[in-house]
Amino acid sequence: MLTRRALLISATALLPLPLAAPAFAQSDGPIQVVATFSILGDMVKRIGGEHVAVKTLVGPNGDAHVYQPTPADARTVSEAEILVVNGLEFEGWLDRLVDATDFDGMRVVATAGIKPISFDDDHDEHHDEHDEHDEHEEHDEHDEHDEHDEHEEHAEHDEDEEHEEHAEADHDDHHHGAFDPHAWQSLANAVVYVDNITAALSQANPANATDFYQNRAAYVAEIEALDAEIREIMEGLPADHRTVVTSHDAFQYFARYYGLTFVAPQGLSTESEASAKDVAHLIEQIREQGIRAVFVENIGDSRLLERIADETGAGIGGTLYPGALSGPDGPAGTYLDMMRHNATTIAQALNP
Structure with missing residues (x-):
């Protein structure tokens, strides 16, 4: 409630x-x-x-x-x-x-x-998830840094004002502020x-x-x-089936409100580019946690998620609507329809 x-x-x-x-x-x-x-x-x-x-x-x-x-x-x-x-x-x-x-x-x-959820809080949560897997990596000294730091082409521009836009994109807040x-x-x-x-x-x-x-x-x-309806649906998910993989990082309010974990290869904007390290971490996490499904979005390119699904054996759980309704004849023609559709799609795909 x-x-x-x-x-x-x-x-x-x-x-x-x-x-x-x-x-x-x-x-x-x-x-x-x-x-x-x-x-x-x-x-x-x-x-x-x-x-x-x-x-x-x-x-x-x-x-x-x-x-x-x-x-x-x-x-x-x-x-x-x-x-x-x-x-x-x-x-x-x-x-x-x-x-x-x-x-x-x-x-x-x-x-x-x-x-609002601060960008730093959101970002730190994703680092914590990645850090759990870093004992399998050779470069432990990079654990406390942003997951994008290994991209040499971006690192070499860190002090170059001409490339500040790209640096922002690699830190998952492209076109967004502190929240x-x-x-x-x-x-x-x-x-x-x-x-x-x-x-x-x-x-x-x-x-x-x-x-x-x-x-x-x-x-x-x-x-x-x-x-109340969505809360009951989400409470029915087992503790080890509450991680949702989607395209970009648009569901943290939903995650906190209903006790789920959302992970995404892209940042807060669909314009953010997923790094090779992010994708590798995500593939490893899906395999280790036995995540059953990944979800594409109505406003994004689904090819990366489809490739991740192919490499991990996870299924495509359905289409989520992060920031735009469907047409009037679609499953998310209104805001309430959108929220209900997202919740039921997630639950149906993740329930064992």
């Missing part, structure tokens, strides 16, 4: 927004809202209902990590009354896009009030997202605030019910 701390944060989010926001002219038409990617767009639609017209910049099955804004997107943002963003530096292209527009509406950061931005992978965090959106819509259109809060209450009830 959702924690008391999460509920307190949610209650705080329902207070009027503390930052100054533009005054909105009241009209009979819906509020023009732009959401940066499909998960946020779905949440806004659930809360706003008929009172919002939502456009999403990165649509279903789209990868926000590699998104490139277009002139049409700039026009869309210019016309928006509200711009809903994830924050935590997830949308590395956002400031550039907004700067290219005359947007003067309300900018809503959906993660405001969430305690893991994939906070929607926790249903407790989802309530905070919902409350931030509800507060913004109510401030923009007070006449329909009652509807927004009623929609919010119904949505949160569904989130809490799904949380």
